[in-house]
Every structure is written in C-alpha cells, then in structure tokens.
Amino acid sequence: MFETLKAQPADKILALMQLYRDDPRETKVDLGVGVYKDATGLTPVMRAVKAAEHKLWETQDSKVYTGLAGDPAFADAMFTMLLGDAVPRNTTAAAATPGGTGACRQAFEMIQMARPDARVFVSDPTWPNHLSILKYLNIEVVPYRYFDEETRGVDFDGMIADLKTAKKGDVVLLHGCCHNPTGANLNAAEWDAVIEVLLQTGATPMIDIAYQGFGDGLEADAAATRKVAAAVPECLIAASCSKNFGIYRERTGLLMVVAADTSALTLNQGTLAFLNRQNYSFPPDHGARLVTMILNDDALRADWMAELEEVRNTMLGLRTALASELQKLSGSDRFGFLAQHRGMFSRLGTTPDKVEALRDKHGIYMVGDSRMNIAGLNAESVPILARAIIDVGI
Numbered sequence: 001m002f003e004t005l006k007a008q009p010a011d012k013i014l015a016l017m018q019l020y021r022d023d024p025r026e027t028k029v030d031l032g033v034g035v036y037k038d039a040t041g042l043t044p045v046m047r048a049v050k051a052a053e054h055k056l057w058e059t060q061d062s063k064v065y066t067g068l069a070g071d072p073a074f075a076d077a078m079f080t081m082l083l084g085d086a087v088p089r090n091t092t093a094a095a096a097t098p099g100g101t102g103a104c105r106q107a108f109e110m111i112q113m114a115r116p117d118a119r120v121f122v123s124d125p126t127w128p129n130h131l132s133i134l135k136y137l138n139i140e141v142v143p144y145r146y147f148d149e150e151t152r153g154v155d156f157d158g159m160i161a162d163l164k165t166a167k168k169g170d171v172v173l174l175h176g177c178c179h180n181p182t183g184a185n186l187n188a189a190e191w192d193a194v195i196e197v198l199l200q201t202g203a204t205p206m207i208d209i210a211y212q213g214f215g216d217g218l219e220a221d222a223a224a225t226r227k228v229a230a231a232v233p234e235c236l237i238a239a240s241c242s243k244n245f246g247i248y249r250e251r252t253g254l255l256m257v258v259a260a261d262t263s264a265l266t267l268n269q270g271t272l273a274f275l276n277r278q279n280y281s282f283p284p285d286h287g288a289r290l291v292t293m294i295l296n297d298d299a300l301r302a303d304w305m306a307e308l309e310e311v312r313n314t315m316l317g318l319r320t321a322l323a324s325e326l327q328k329l330s331g332s333d334r335f336g337f338l339a340q341h342r343g344m345f346s347r348l349g350t351t352p353d354k355v356e357a358l359r360d361k362h363g364i365y366m367v368g369d370s371r372m373n374i375a376g377l378n379a380e381s382v383p384i385l386a387r388a389i390i391d392v393g394i
C-alpha cells in the first residue's frame with residue numbers, strides 16, 4: 001500500500017547538519033542547527049540538570065504513568081517562570097508536550113478544533129516547522145511582513161499593516177523573544193502597538209517561546225509574553241525547555257491556554273488532555289521532572305540561572321566581537337545589526353549563492369536563508385567568518 005506515498009520535503013536545517021558532518025575540512029564552522037555550543041564546540045549537560053538527574057535516580061521509586069497533561073507541578077513551575085503574576089493561575093489551562101514543537105502542534109490542533117476555518121498569521125520569515133505543521137494540518141497560513149531586508153531589523157509598519165487585516169477567529173503567531181530565524185525583535189513600545197492591534201481586530205495571539213533566557217535575561221525575555229497574556233482575553237503559549245535547560249532530546253515543552261476568567265478553565269484543560277490522548281497519551285516526563293526539580297529547589301535554580309547567564313553572555317560577546325570585526329574589515333557600520341539582534345540566530349540578509357560560497361570556499365555552514373547560529377562561533381572562528389563574509393562580497 002505504501003507505494004502510493006509521495007516523497008516529502010526534507011528538513012533543510014537537519015540536512016545541512018549532515019552536509020557539515022560529511023565535510024572533511026578541519027577548519028569547517030557549523031552555524032546551522034539551533035543548538036548551544038560552548039567555546040570548544042560541545043553542548044554540555046547543564047550542571048543543574050546533571051545534579052537533578054542524580055537526585056532523581058536516587059529518589060524516584062516509580063515510573064508509573066503521570067496524567068494526560070503531565071505532572072501538574074511542571075505546569076505550575078513553568079507558569080511561574082514564564083508568566084509570573086501577569087495572569088491568575090486559575091484561568092490558565094496547561095499541558096506538558098513533547099518539546100516546544102509538540103506544544104505548537106497541539107496548539108494548532110486546538111485552534112482547528114475550535115475554528116475549522118481559522119487562519120494563522122505567521123511572521124515572514126518564521127521557523128520552518130510552523131509552516132510545515134500548519135500545511136500538514138491544512139490550516140490557512142497568512143504571512144505578515146516582519147524582516148526588513150534593508151535594516152535587518154523589524155519592518156514594523158509592514159507588520160502592523162498586515163496584522164490589521166486579521167479578524168476575530170484568526171490567530172496571530174508571535175515569537176515571544178529571540179526571533180527564529182532572523183534575530184530581529186520588537187521593542188517594548190512596538191509590543192504595545194501589536195497588543196493594540198490584537199485588541200482592535202479580536203484576533204487571538206499564540207506565542208511561541210523557545211529561547212527564554214537567551215536574549216536579555218529570563219525576566220526580560222518573558223516580558224512581552226506577560227504583557228500580551230495580561231492584555232488580551234485569550235491566548236495560547238507554546239513553551240520549550242530544549243534550549244534554556246539544554247535538554248533537547250528529552251522533548252520537554254508546555255502548552256498553556258490563558259482565558260479571560262475561570263469559567264473556560266475546565267473546557268480548555270479537558271481539550272488539552274484530550275489532544276494529548278489522541279496523539280500519544282502521556283507526554284514525556286523525564287525532562288519535565290528535571291525542570292520541575294530545578295525550578296523548585298533554590299540551590300539548583302540559582303545554579304541553573306547562573307549557567308544560563310553564562311550561555312547568554314557568551315552569545316552576546318560573540319555578537320559584539322563579530323560586529324566589531326566586520327566594522328573593521330568593511331570600514332562601515334552595515335553589520336551593526338548583529339550586535340542588536342538577540343538570541344541564537346541572526347539573519348545575515350544575503351543571497352543563497354553567497355551562503356553557498358561561504359560553505360564551498362570557506363567551510364562555513366549556515367542555513368540557506370543566511371541564518372547563522374551565533375553559538376556555533378568562538379574566539380578563533382569570529383575573525384575567520386568576518387573575513388569570509390567580506391571575501392564573498394556580502
């Protein structure tokens with residue numbers, strides 16, 4: 001029967017990972033997949049995660065099923081980290097999911113259950129998996145202008161104009177912080193204007209937040225999500241623990257549904273549990289349990305926060321180093337945006353043939369849309385990349 005299947009498009013980011021692995025050059029530089037790497041190129045298990053795993057191994061006496069929405073303690077701990085006191089806990093439904101991807105998938109399914117004709121507005125560009133899952137679910141996608149190719153910042157006027165065309169029953173997907181793939185983000189006043197438009201149009205926001213703590217700090221990175229959640233009657237929040245806890249393969253995420261009051265809680269919570277049951281019954285627990293242990297233990301949490309700050313500051317240091325190297329080499333400020341961007345990624349804003357030239361001639365691997373993972377750099381490779389960028393004529 002399966003001869004009827006059609007080949008599906010490959011994940012370009014993961015395909016690039018393989019190309020990099022197959023490249024024999026010792027000087028190659030991997031700026032592809034969004035994984036944090038330290039100065040030696042390793043992605044270590046975070047100290048607090050190791051400590052929590054050790055404690056878990058010693059104390060866990062059963063691996064019996066949790067609940068369809070996962071352990072409520074995980075939802076509580078994540079709610080506090082992400083939303084603080086922005087909205088009451090008892091208006092928010094929450095379910096653990098396999099990673100932030102799982103949270104997005106369940107969110108899209110919930111949207112479709114509630115409104116089969118909903119359109120989802122997505123930034124142009126956005127994380128490719130948003131588009132791929134929406135297409136798979138047959139949900140209409142409406143791109144909104146986001147990246148300004150000229151300034152490499154946000155095309156804010158374009159974004160607002162496009163968001164004004166949304167209507168009640170539509171969903172506007174926003175990256176909570178550290179936009180993937182561009183690195184360009186809204187400032188606080190711009191977030192306020194987006195909230196205004198959401199309130200005017202009645203469209204429902206969905207916030208995907210996969211990099212809390214990678215931009216300006218744990219609290220600062222949650223500020224926009226909190227503001228949106230507090231201002232609108234309903235919103236969806238898809239959170240990932242993959243990056244900020246470094247537990248990529250454990251598949252740890254949470255989907256939250258914030259409602260205006262407590263009356264919708266039972267229905268929303270029941271829907272999240274139902275959706276988990278349809279797809280995989282119980283969500284993965286190991287990563288969620290580690291996160292819960294870390295967030296609920298003062299010493300573990302302090303150590304995790306300290307290490308996360310090291311990670312964040314390393315990336316910021318690499319940003320400023322690259323921007324200043326490029327300023328020296330180019331004699332201009334046209335790469336200043338690299339220091340303004342936040343998170344793991346920056347979109348260089350160049351053509352696919354120049355991205356290919358960087359790869360073929362210099363062994364520098366970035367995604368074809370010129371997205372680079374800043375964490376793939378170190379003190380040695382920053383000047384190498386800067387020279388290569390100038391060499392290929394970017």
Ligand code: PLP
Nearest residue numbers: 099100101127180208210240242
């Ligand atoms: N959303 C965005 C924008 C991402 O970049 C990612 C990837 O890290 C995710 C969601 C979800 O990642 P994961 O499923 O590994 O938690």
Ligand code: TYF
Nearest residue numbers: 011013014032033034129180
């Ligand atoms: O954008 C990235 O690189 C990360 C990791 O199918 C990732 O979000 C890449 C591809 C993918 C899932 C996650």
